[in-house]
Structures are given as structure tokens and as C-alpha cells.
Amino acid sequence: MGELWIRGVSKRFGRVLALDEVDIRVNNQEFFVLFGPTGAGKTTLLNIVAGIHVPDQGQVYLNGRSIDHLEPNERDVAMVFENYALYPHLNVFENIASPLFSPRYRKSNVEAKEEVLRVARLLDIFSLLDRYPAELSNGQRQRVALGRALVRRPEVFLMDEPLVHLDAKLRHQMRAELKEIQNKSLDTTTIYVTHDYREALSLGDRIAVINRGRIEQVGSPEEVYHRPASEFVARAFGDPEMNILEAELVEDAGRLHLNLFGKPGHFPVPDEVRKAMLKHSSSSVKVGFRPKHIRFYPEDPEGNHVAARVYSFEPLGETAVLIAEAGDRRIRLLASSEHAWKIDQPVHLEFDMNRALFFDASSGKLLAPSGERKEDVVWRN
Numbered sequence: 001m002g003e004l005w006i007r008g009v010s011k012r013f014g015r016v017l018a019l020d021e022v023d024i025r026v027n028n029q030e031f032f033v034l035f036g037p038t039g040a041g042k043t044t045l046l047n048i049v050a051g052i053h054v055p056d057q058g059q060v061y062l063n064g065r066s067i068d069h070l071e072p073n074e075r076d077v078a079m080v081f082e083n084y085a086l087y088p089h090l091n092v093f094e095n096i097a098s099p100l101f102s103p104r105y106r107k108s109n110v111e112a113k114e115e116v117l118r119v120a121r122l123l124d125i126f127s128l129l130d131r132y133p134a135e136l137s138n139g140q141r142q143r144v145a146l147g148r149a150l151v152r153r154p155e156v157f158l159m160d161e162p163l164v165h166l167d168a169k170l171r172h173q174m175r176a177e178l179k180e181i182q183n184k185s186l187d188t189t190t191i192y193v194t195h196d197y198r199e200a201l202s203l204g205d206r207i208a209v210i211n212r213g214r215i216e217q218v219g220s221p222e223e224v225y226h227r228p229a230s231e232f233v234a235r236a237f238g239d240p241e242m243n244i245l246e247a248e249l250v251e252d253a254g255r256l257h258l259n260l261f262g263k264p265g266h267f268p269v270p271d272e273v274r275k276a277m278l279k280h281s282s283s284s285v286k287v288g289f290r291p292k293h294i295r296f297y298p299e300d301p302e303g304n305h306v307a308a309r310v311y312s313f314e315p316l317g318e319t320a321v322l323i324a325e326a327g328d329r330r331i332r333l334l335a336s337s338e339h340a341w342k343i344d345q346p347v348h349l350e351f352d353m354n355r356a357l358f359f360d361a362s363s364g365k366l367l368a369p370s371g372e373r374k375e376d377v378v379w380r381n
């Protein structure tokens with residue numbers, strides 16, 4: 001069992017409010033991702049759960065019992081850091097076994113061997129058991145560090161960017177393996193810190209998005225991606241980043257439109273979001289379009305298009321990022337790399353209003369649409 005409740009936790013370092021009334025419930029056996037930019041408060045929160053920092057306010061409960069009074073070594077949590085410090089004079093077997101000989105576990109040699117072999121099987125590192133850390137690659141060292149945490153069978157596993165120092169390919173592979181380990185063999189609750197949105201989406205059962213010490217949203221990967229609670233969350237997931245444009249709502253002949261690029265007639269607000277927008281007290285909004293929800297053409301087709309020019313074109317293998325400039329606005333678009341676009345070439349943009357997200361212009365909170373979204377439409381350019 002590893003049900004964790006971080007209840008109203010705040011922590012200040014001098015003038016920095018690192019955590020501001022954070023309230024999170026992590027379910028038993030959940031793979032829970034804490035995602036946010038640098039300095040958001042992720043490590044501070046892990047340190048509070050581990051007992052390394054004491055919160056100024058709030059409590060931490062494990063399985064319904066407060067653990068605030070417990071020292072770090074008395075808590076049933078294991079932490080894996082980004083810097084996987086292994087003992088250089090011990091081989092892999094001894095490194096993994098080392099926690100089992102601490103006063104807390106005091107396992108016999110036979111028991112310890114069984115545990116190390118269990119973990120080695122899980123992580124597929126049998127062949128490395130005799131080697132010393134200096135004889136391992138980064139990825140192998142990271143695996144051994146994971147093994148050392150796993151061997152303790154903690155109730156809660158705290159991982160602070162454990163893959164951050166691996167190269168992209170290895171990170172991807174380890175990500176898949178971590179997921180596999182969690183799915184198949186671990187009955188542990190995990191809190192996993194990352195500032196990589198792909199890692200968050202691929203690993204998390206749920207994701208908490210943290211920004212300047214405050215939780216912006218807690219939700220499934222689908223929820224945070226398709227129903228971001230705020231402009232911050234919307235921008236944080238996706239590459240190229242969502243386009244968020246300031247606009248005015250205009251009512252015309254009983255219909256609601258957006259005044260964007262000085263073309264009010266071009267952007268009708270869909271009926272399903274109209275009601276919510278009519279209730280909104282201000283006519284100013286921010287409207288978000290994912291790059292893939294803006295079509296674009298080299299020639300001027302008939303219909304509701306916005307004339308722009310190519311500002312930059314960056315091929316990235318299969319796809320490319322095209323940035324178009326319309327007036328003083330730059331719009332990020334997802335293009336195919338097969339067709340090269342020239343700088344300053346005319347490009348005509350078509351915005352899919354049915355996929356637009358509307359945010360409050362001052363608070364950045366999502367206004368509409370709410371509820372289930374229709375299946376993603378794949379746009380091709």
C-alpha cells in the first residue's frame with residue numbers, strides 16, 4: 001500500500017515561496033508525474049515527502065497516517081536522483097545490495113542475494129553484476145541506481161529526473177522500460193519528476209502540472225493535453241507550442257465571432273462554446289490553436305484565410321516547423337519536410353475554430369470548451 005496525501009503544503013526559502021498550498025492525493029500503485037519548468041518547486045516537494053525538508057505549513061500522510069514526525073530513514077520511501085551516485089569501490093551486485101545491510105533492513109546474505117537477483121531480473125542487468133561503476137555506460141549506471149532503490153521495496157518511490165542525463169535515444173528506451181517495470185512488476189506508488197512534457201505524457205497515470213509553487217492542474221495525460229486548465233498548461237504540452245492569440249469577442253446578427261487579425265467575419269465561435277463565452281464578463285479573450293489545427297496553403301484559396309508570409313522554416317526529419325508572420329503575430333505551424341518553404345513566401349492560413357481553446361485574457365484560465373472533445377481530426381498539409 002502506498003497512498004499518499006500531500007495536504008496544503010507550503011515552503012518558503014527566504015523570499016522565494018517554493019511551494020504554495022500544494023494539495024495532491026496520489027493513489028496506491030499510481031505512477032504520478034510532477035511536471036513543471038525549472039524552479040517550479042518539484043524537487044522541493046519530493047524532498048518534503050522524503051523528509052529532507054520540513055514544510056512551513058501542511059502535512060504529508062502515507063496510508064492515512066501523518067509521517068511528518070519521521071526522519072528520512074524511517075519513512076518507507078526511496079529516492080532516485082538525477083545524479084545516480086554509485087559507490088565506485090563496490091561492484092554492481094554490492095551497490096544494489098548495499099541498502100539491505102543498513103540497520104533498517106538488516107538482511108542476511110542469503111536474503112540479500114535473492115533480492116538483488118530479483119531486481120537484476122527485473123532490470124535485465126544480470127550480465128553486469130560483477131562490473132564496477134567505472135566500467136558501465138550512463139544508461140547502465142542509471143539502471144543500477146534504479147535497482148538500488150527497487151531492492152528496498154519501498155511503499156513510495158520518488159524519482160527526480162532520473163533519465164535527464166541520458167542521451168535522447170537511451171532516454172526513450174529507458175522510458176519504455178520504466179513503464180514496463182511499473183506495469184508488470186512494481187506494486188509501488190511512484191512520484192516521478194520531470195520537465196520533459198513527452199516523458200510526462202508517456203509515463204504518467206496522472207500528471208500534476210506545477211508552476212511557481214502552485215498546482216495548475218492534476219489530470220490524466222489526455223486531460224492535460226486536450227483540456228488544459230490554463231494557458232500555462234496549454235503552452236507546456238506540445239512542440240511546437242500552442243499558438244495563443246489575443247482576440248476580441250464580437251456579436252453580430254445574433255452570432256458570436258472573434259476579431260482576430262482585423263477580420264471579425266472570419267472566425268465564428270462554435271455553438272458548443274458560444275454559451276460559455278456569452279457568460280464571460282469581458283470581450284477580451286485569448287484563443288489557442290495547436291499548430292496542427294491550422295491549415296496552410298501556398299496559393300490563396302477561396303474562403304476564410306489569413307494572408308501571411310513565411311518567417312522561418314525548420315526541417316526536422318519527418319516533419320518541419322514553419323513560422324508564419326501575419327501582421328505582428330507569429331504563428332507556429334507543423335509542416336511536412338518534403339516541401340521546402342522559402343523565407344518571405346506568401347502563405348495562407350486557415351484556422352480550425354472547432355478546435356480552438358478559449359482562455360480568460362487576464363487569469364489565463366480555460367473558459368471553453370468544456371466536457372468531452374470529439375475525436376482528434378488529423379489535418380494534413
Ligand SMILES: Nc1ncnc2c1ncn2[C@@H]1O[C@H](COP(=O)(O)OP(=O)(O)OP(=O)(O)O)[C@@H](O)[C@H]1O
Nearest residue numbers: 013016018036037038039040041042043044045195
Ligand atoms: N535550499 C534552498 N535555498 C534557497 N532557495 C531554494 C532552495 N531550494 C530551492 N530553492 C528555490 O525554490 C524554488 C523551487 O526550487 P526546486 O528545486 O524545488 O525547483 P524544481 O522545480 O525542482 O527545479 P529544477 O527543475 O530546476 O530542478 C526555486 O526558486 C529555487 O531557487
